[in-house]
Amino acid sequence: MKLSVTLLVLINSVHSLNIPEYAEFEKGLLNDKLTLELKKAKLKKCPVDIPFTCTDEKYDGDTCCFENPGGVLLQTQFWDYYPPIGPDDMFTLHGLWSDKCDGSFEQFCDSSMEIDNVRDILKEHKEYELLEKMENVWKNYNGDDESLWKHEFNKHGTCMSTIKEKCYEGEYKKNQNVVDFFKKSVELFERLPTYKWLSDNGIIPSNEQTYSKQQIEDTLSAHFGQPVYIKCNRYQALQEVWYFYHLRGSVINGEYMPIPAMVNSQCPDEGIKFIPKRGFKPPTPPPGPNPPGKPKDGIKGYLKLENEPGCVISNGNWYTSGSCATFTLQKAEFGGYNIKSSKGYCKVSDTDGTFTCGPNVKPMQFSYNKDKDKQWISFGGESKWNADKVPGRFQQVGIRPGIDGEVVFHLYLS
Incomplete structure (x- = not known):
């Protein structure tokens, strides 16, 4: 446990005065500091024998220790090149989703948990480093990153049973669960360097080179440990990667076990493009009458x-x-x-x-x-x-x- 700089300076100052009562004084300060540390909000301690979600083994205990009904966790990443979003050598974080064991999902589950200003919450909790990371890797296509962060927590985070306020002990500071949700999302993202895994195997962005679905899937699955899901857009270009997990314990500090993707990719078997983030121009439509489009109002x-x-x-x-x-x-x-x-x-x-x-x-x-x-x-x-x-x-x-x-x-x- 680290003592604050202020506390250390105070203790050293008293010690230099050679006060006989110094030992008792120092002991009191240390005890006060320990008391403050113990009072900080921490997630409830869960039994070690909790099963993984979505297995035949049932668990009827505390939902703070067992994610229910969402037993499948998805970490989703995007490769956006039109317009270009995020660093040129990185997929960006899109979200951490909680699905049911059959692949369906709930959304916007608890309006009382919904948030409106993510930056203010992170700053109130002095999470400046986390905020800096999110501004770099958690990007929205329209430039309004905070709108995406808010949407991801309100749609998915409010449906996670193990991050409710009731799952904390000690002196809970408002929105600690929100901070922990974003921390965990970024932590999982950093464990899954999709771009590096692909480029290390020679799969790099190119306007000429194309790749097979098997090349991409095999490369990512070899690192993740299970088959992953890839999604292509209308240009037959790679755009999304989803990683699937089962969970033991809490979303925040539980054990994530990779599982095979629960949906099948619709990408073509051959000819998948991995388009660079800079310089892309959509193909020119063929001459002739414009094809019927969707009305702007829907x-x-x-x-x-x-x-x-x-x-x-x-x-x-x-x-x-x-x-x-x-x-x-x-x-x-x-x-x-x-x-x-x-x-x-x-x-x-x-x-x-x-x-x-x-x-x-x-x-x-x-x-x-x-x-x-x-x-x-x-x-x-x-x-x-x-x-x-x-x-x-x-x-x-x-x-x-x-x-x-x-x-x-x-x-x-x-």
Whole structure:
């Protein structure tokens, strides 16, 4: 345990005066210092025999010691070159995500934990070195890095059971869990130097050279210890790498065990580009009439239920006795879509899980995904939806993501 400079100077000054009572005085100062150190907030101590998440071994103890329901941790990195983001020789940190064992996930779980100003929080905790690291490696494509940090904690950090305020003992300082979340995210990122691993094996950014999916995956898996997930963009260029873990104990100080990626890459087998961060110019479109594009205000259509009558109306309920409502899918800032009807934006309720639309729902908080081919709408990794029953005449029935109800279906945009 290190004594503060002030304390050391005070002790040395008293000692130089040769005061007989010095020994008792010094002892008192040391005891006071020890008391202050012990009172600092620390995570609860957990049993050593806690199982890893997502195994057959069950654990019904303290959720501060066992991540639940999110038993899969993902460390995600991006390679953004248009516009260029971050150092030229580094993937940037995107986030630390908590998924359920089946690959689905929760989001924005606890509004009481949400934060608004990350820089202020880090400065209040004197985490200047951490802030400097984040400003270098945790980058947002639009230049507003803090917006990304805030989004990552509010969407994912609030769903982590082991970093709640109740999981700390001692004199808890507000937002210590927030600081610890960002610390751990950066720490994991630093253990996974994706760019170095690739370049050491001859896979370097180039405007001419291309690589196979197996080259990239084998290189990263050899270092990580398990198959990883890579994602390519529309130019068949490498853009994302995801690392998957199971966890023993807390997100903050637990043991991370690498596991195989839980999703399959859609990158081509051959011809993958690794585009340098400087000097990229998008290909010139072929001559001729411009292809039809997506309207600037979003993609419009009806929300229908596959193999079921009726459709979704503007408040988010399933209805079979009237006209369908028009919904708009708007690109969300950090991926996926927001859904909006004439009533307002749409969310999945954090109380009963139902899909609902109204004026009090914030945009860009609840993001959905759309399958490009089948037009299915998914939420939190769940591609299926359910309801308790088929609506009777002039009845409205709520719908929910998942398969827990009596009626299960895919929701799609028509």
